[in-house]
Amino acid sequence: MDDPFDLAAGWLQEHLLIPALYQFGLMNWEDVSYGWALFALYGVAQVVVTFAVCLPLERWRPVERWPDSGAVWVDVAYTVLSRVGILPFVTYVLFYRAQVVVSGWMADQGVVPPTLEGLFPFLLGQQVLTFVLYAIILDFAEYWRHRLSHMFRWWWALHSLHHAQRQMTFWSDDRNHLGDDLIAFVWFGVIALLIGVPPLQFPILVLVLRFLESLSHANVRLSFGWLGERLLISPRFHRAHHGVLAAGERSCNYGAVFPWWDMLFRTADFSRAYVRTGDPSGEEALATGTWLQQQMAGLRRFARSFGRRTVRHGT
Amino acid sequence: MPRLTVLLFLSFATLAGSVWGFTTPARAGGIAFIINSGGASISVIDMARQKEVRRIPTLREPHHLALSPDGHSLLVGDTAGNQMMFLDPNTGEVQKRMPVADPYQLWFSPDGKYLTVNGLARNQVDVYDAASMQLVKRFHVVATPSHLAYSPDSSTVFVSLQDSDKLAAFDLRTMTEKWTMPVGKTPAGVIWLNGKVLVADMGTDYIAVVDPADGKVLEHVPTGKGAHQLFLSPDRKILWVNNRAGGTTVSLDAATLQPIRSYAIPGGPDDMDFAPGGKIWITRRWAEKVAVLDPATGSYETIDVGRSPHGLFLNPKAPSPTVLSSR
Numbered sequence: 001m002d003d004p005f006d007l008a009a010g011w012l013q014e015h016l017l018i019p020a021l022y023q024f025g026l027m028n029w030e031d032v033s034y035g036w037a038l039f040a041l042y043g044v045a046q047v048v049v050t051f052a053v054c055l056p057l058e059r060w061r062p063v064e065r066w067p068d069s070g071a072v073w074v075d076v077a078y079t080v081l082s083r084v085g086i087l088p089f090v091t092y093v094l095f096y097r098a099q100v101v102v103s104g105w106m107a108d109q110g111v112v113p114p115t116l117e118g119l120f121p122f123l124l125g126q127q128v129l130t131f132v133l134y135a136i137i138l139d140f141a142e143y144w145r146h147r148l149s150h151m152f153r154w155w156w157a158l159h160s161l162h163h164a165q166r167q168m169t170f171w172s173d174d175r176n177h178l179g180d181d182l183i184a185f186v187w188f189g190v191i192a193l194l195i196g197v198p199p200l201q202f203p204i205l206v207l208v209l210r211f212l213e214s215l216s217h218a219n220v221r222l223s224f225g226w227l228g229e230r231l232l233i234s235p236r237f238h239r240a241h242h243g244v245l246a247a248g249e250r251s252c253n254y255g256a257v258f259p260w261w262d263m264l265f266r267t268a269d270f271s272r273a274y275v276r277t278g279d280p281s282g283e284e285a286l287a288t289g290t291w292l293q294q295q296m297a298g299l300r301r302f303a304r305s306f307g308r309r310t311v312r313h314g315t
Numbered sequence: 316m317p318r319l320t321v322l323l324f325l326s327f328a329t330l331a332g333s334v335w336g337f338t339t340p341a342r343a344g345g346i347a348f349i350i351n352s353g354g355a356s357i358s359v360i361d362m363a364r365q366k367e368v369r370r371i372p373t374l375r376e377p378h379h380l381a382l383s384p385d386g387h388s389l390l391v392g393d394t395a396g397n398q399m400m401f402l403d404p405n406t407g408e409v410q411k412r413m414p415v416a417d418p419y420q421l422w423f424s425p426d427g428k429y430l431t432v433n434g435l436a437r438n439q440v441d442v443y444d445a446a447s448m449q450l451v452k453r454f455h456v457v458a459t460p461s462h463l464a465y466s467p468d469s470s471t472v473f474v475s476l477q478d479s480d481k482l483a484a485f486d487l488r489t490m491t492e493k494w495t496m497p498v499g500k501t502p503a504g505v506i507w508l509n510g511k512v513l514v515a516d517m518g519t520d521y522i523a524v525v526d527p528a529d530g531k532v533l534e535h536v537p538t539g540k541g542a543h544q545l546f547l548s549p550d551r552k553i554l555w556v557n558n559r560a561g562g563t564t565v566s567l568d569a570a571t572l573q574p575i576r577s578y579a580i581p582g583g584p585d586d587m588d589f590a591p592g593g594k595i596w597i598t599r600r601w602a603e604k605v606a607v608l609d610p611a612t613g614s615y616e617t618i619d620v621g622r623s624p625h626g627l628f629l630n631p632k633a634p635s636p637t638v639l640s641s642r
Contacts, residue, residue: 002619003603006353009601011601014581014582014601018560019560021560022518022540025500025518027500027501027517027541028459028517034601035353103397103437107416107417112397112414112416115396117374118396118398124372124373124374196374196396
């Protein structure tokens with residue numbers, strides 16, 4: 001059965017990308033361009049599915065109603081740039097090249113980078129089981145990356161842009177400082193070198209996980225119930241992490257998809273219900289500025305974090 | 316998640332088949348292996364029925380394959396997985412897996428002594444002793460070694476260096492570089508023909524005819540936009556060229572290099588192999604399909620395979636894989 005994403009990417013490749021690459025003398029990118037097309041299409045699908053599900057939910061049972069929701073539009077731009085534009089580009093050009101250089105250097109030292117399936121050969125061909133294991137390991141790594149981003153003053157200065165939004169919606173998931181994104185890519189790259197990460201082998205399941213991450217930011221009164229909240233992260237659970245009292249180094253609920261790591265490392269807080277979001281310690285531009293103003297404000301805060309009287313952490 | 320539902324159904328169907336069994340008698344039918352480079356798998360095709368029977372999982376990103384000189388193993392290079400898979404060319408059974416750094420394009424020398432493996436991403440050309448699979452020599456090159464071909468006496472291997480627009484020649488007797496010369500924009504496929512080396516220049520619409528002695532380009536032969544891969548027909552009379560950007564497969568007289576006919580094969584025609592009876596199997600990289608071209612009529616049938624089908628191998632004398640898989 002033909003995969004519609006593959007066929008759509010193939011159409012883009014044949015009718016738009018290859019003619020352009022040929023015209024501009026860039027045919028050595030023709031293999032990479034197909035991967036980029038696939039990533040971009042999955043990104044579009046993520047945005048469309050998230051929009052189609054989350055928007056009705058936010059209209060149905062919103063936590064907050066705002067007379068002017070202009071600040072949300074910047075988050076829309078973050079999402080489109082991240083899932084359709086920048087993310088596929090970084091993944092398939094910069095990240096790919098960097099990984100080749102590093103793994104090539106390792107091979108020259110006589111070390112072949114390991115993979116999960118290489119360590120456990122019974123996983124070969126077990127697509128769903130393999131994906132679930134990768135998802136759990138990556139979610140664990142993401143928990144610690146996120147927790148550390150709150151612990152270090154300079155890192156929090158960058159990450160605080162994500163927390164500055166007082167009008168948090170499902171669009172806010174990708175609202176990040178470029179510096180914070182860059183660290184995340186390096187973090188992800190190291191994990192990929194340690195266990196191998198096959199992103200295009202599980203695209204639909206990756207789409208589901210990204211959807212859950214977006215949903216957790218939605219402006220909706222939605223809980224998964226006592227048991228459900230302990231299996232998957234709900235909007236109610238993650239909203240506590242974005243609460244004004246949780247901004248800074250003493251936060252809670254750091255998890256992205258599974259709440260297990262918060263429960264294991266005693267950072268879970270299931271008691272807070274639908275709190276106000278935002279970071280009172282940051283300058284206003286971080287919350288309501290344009291994309292560029294937010295990025296610059298993040299940089300200023302980052303620079304100040306190395307001084308003596310710098311970023312005030314959350315209370 | 317409909318994909319999960321389908322997967323579960325297929326898993327059940329496979330299990331049911333193995334439990335209940337099938338009693339189809341053994342018959343010759345031929346087996347084909349298609350490497351799905353974007354799907355981390357190898358499609359096993361029943362050549363007689365032109366249907367995919369099953370998929371062999373690979374680690375990450377397999378691209379090309381080569382039959383061992385003794386015919387007992389089909390070697391499949393998994394680039395991102397840093398692994399060489401050895402398959403039984405008659406059944407597809409995995410014989411073994413061994414770590415090999417970035418095996419992209421691979422081929423055995425005509426005398427069967429060496430296996431040359433191009434590491435496209437790692438800019439290295441590795442020469443292995445074919446019998447022991449011990450690395451004999453690693454050439455560091457600039458940049459992206461793509462395709463390769465040997466001189467008939469096995470003394471030289473020619474490697475296209477895609478990102479530097481050059482062709483390199485390595486002396487396998489002394490294990491030294493003979494020359495590296497510019498041959499045109501983004502060189503890909505390489506073949507030895509009538510005492511010359513032919514290189515498909517993917518950034519152009521022609522193949523370059525190169526003097527194997529010094530690497531100088533003697534002439535250009537137009538074939539179509541994005542000339543990518545070159546193949547010689549089993550009777551050695553026709554040179555086949557797949558043009559990636561033009562979406563065409565072109566036949567040339569192997570003696571004169573004069574064009575004979577052009578066939579429209581959309582979806583990024585890439586590798587090909589020749590079936591008994593004259594039909595040609597061509598992987599279509601962006602269409603999840605293999606085209607089975609009848610050169611006499613110009614029409615082609617299609618076989619569904621996995622994502623980004625690349626290398627392929629036909630073994631028409633093997634038993635039908637349909638029978639094998641249902642036992």
